Amino acid sequence: MTQPIRVLLAKVGLDGHDRGVRVVARTLRDAGMDVIYTGLHRTPEEVVNAAIQEDVDILGVSLLSGVQMTVFPKIFKLLAEKGVDDLIIVAGGVMPDEDVAELKKMGVAEVMLQDTPPDAIVKSLTALVTARGPR
Amino acid sequence: MPSTELIPRAARGEIPAIARLISRAEAGMPEARPALAEIYKRAGKAHVIGITGVPGSGKSTLVAALAARLRATGGKVGVVAVDPSSPYSGGAILGDRIRMTELAQDPGVYIRSMATRGAMGGMARATLDAVDILDVGGFNTIIIETVGVGQDEVEIAKASHTTIVVSAPGLGDEIQAIKAGMLEIADIHIVSKCDRSDANRTLTDLKQMLTMGVRAGVASEWPVRVVGISSLNGEGFDELLEAIAKHRAFFKDSASGTQRRLAIAGFRLEKTAENLLIERFQQSAAALTPALAAKLSARQGDPYSLARELLAASLA
Numbered sequence: 342m343t344q345p346i347r348v349l350l351a352k353v354g355l356d357g358h359d360r361g362v363r364v365v366a367r368t369l370r371d372a373g374m375d376v377i378y379t380g381l382h383r384t385p386e387e388v389v390n391a392a393i394q395e396d397v398d399i400l401g402v403s404l405l406s407g408v409q410m411t412v413f414p415k416i417f418k419l420l421a422e423k424g425v426d427d428l429i430i431v432a433g434g435v436m437p438d439e440d441v442a443e444l445k446k447m448g449v450a451e452v453m454l455q456d457t458p459p460d461a462i463v464k465s466l467t468a469l470v471t472a473r474g475p476r
Numbered sequence: 477m478p479s480t481e482l483i484p485r486a487a488r489g490e491i492p493a494i495a496r497l498i499s500r501a502e503a504g505m506p507e508a509r510p511a512l513a514e515i516y517k518r519a520g521k522a523h524v525i526g527i528t529g530v531p532g533s534g535k536s537t538l539v540a541a542l543a544a545r546l547r548a549t550g551g552k553v554g555v556v557a558v559d560p561s562s563p564y565s566g567g568a569i570l571g572d573r574i575r576m577t578e579l580a581q582d583p584g585v586y587i588r589s590m591a592t593r594g595a596m597g598g599m600a601r602a603t604l605d606a607v608d609i610l611d612v613g614g615f616n617t618i619i620i621e622t623v624g625v626g627q628d629e630v631e632i633a634k635a636s637h638t639t640i641v642v643s644a645p646g647l648g649d650e651i652q653a654i655k656a657g658m659l660e661i662a663d664i665h666i667v668s669k670c671d672r673s674d675a676n677r678t679l680t681d682l683k684q685m686l687t688m689g690v691r692a693g694v695a696s697e698w699p700v701r702v703v704g705i706s707s708l709n710g711e712g713f714d715e716l717l718e719a720i721a722k723h724r725a726f727f728k729d730s731a732s733g734t735q736r737r738l739a740i741a742g743f744r745l746e747k748t749a750e751n752l753l754i755e756r757f758q759q760s761a762a763a764l765t766p767a768l769a770a771k772l773s774a775r776q777g778d779p780y781s782l783a784r785e786l787l788a789a790s791l792a
Contacts, residue, residue: 344503345566345591370567375591380574387580391573394586396495425492476496 479511526636531624551616598622
């Protein structure tokens, strides 16, 4: 039996808009994944700790507040400090194209912008976990 | 890294090793079975508290507040929070962490969300493996939070050392929510949300029902406690901690405690055998059901004989 993909979805910082991330959570659940949702206003530290404790395949951070260039470097720094190297990081939300390019260089596996159809999210997350292989 | 090599790391309390072992137990990986066998032998030091109750009764909020207070008395606290998987897609939304944010930064607290993946009874198949792994990882108290249960999901009482049933005021007249099964399994009853004005009524009802001696079939000299709490203003938690400490001592030193430990082992044994059986049954069903169903549909056999054929194949 194949195991459900485990995903932690998080909202980081002072961003009160979680309709989008909740729609994504529901979509992923309906695609058969285990989805852990942290709720609003988390810190990068909390999110990284939770991802490690839950041993998720994917950490998805949803941002609609424009702070992606502050949050993601922090997350990668924390992961490096804790020696975690097999966690797939994904970003979602509204952000400028030049940031998307920067984030990908930083190690963000995929950036799902506001016009990404739900099916595409499921497909790309599944592909990312398949490409990583079992662990 | 092989699972057996993760054991020493988990035993040192390294969270990534603990987390990965739990994932492998959950996946039922054959590779992890020898490691889990070793872990079972090493475990047995922690006190296991089971918390159950109907959906919305405040289990997660209680777990968070209780874990914080247990931390203050020293020792590490592990939490395994179970939520239901969708019977349709197999997926799950695990939301218990949302109510436990205050614990997120404490390195002495480990929280793991677990989906039932079709398991009945309020726990997931790997819940007890996770408890053992946390036990070996040095967690002194381990809290299992079941899915929000109905009226007869009582397995938690066969797995935990101290069973707590949470009821909330306003969920129905009298004790609608905790009829027979739930009423019988609790070592400690909690009425949550006691900042609400109708909580006293629930407390009184509950105490009255308990005076009628509802713990049928459970021979125990433990006097069941009823504690009103409010996670909002902290009311009742000193009393709850005291009740848990008392029950912990009772479990350790009484004849009923010894009996209960045996019953827990018996349940674990039967549950594991049941899971093995289900695994094998599912394999042979996947292979044989189409042909047998065709026979059955064409009335070339009866349900009972064909079912026996299927069973025989699973046990072969």
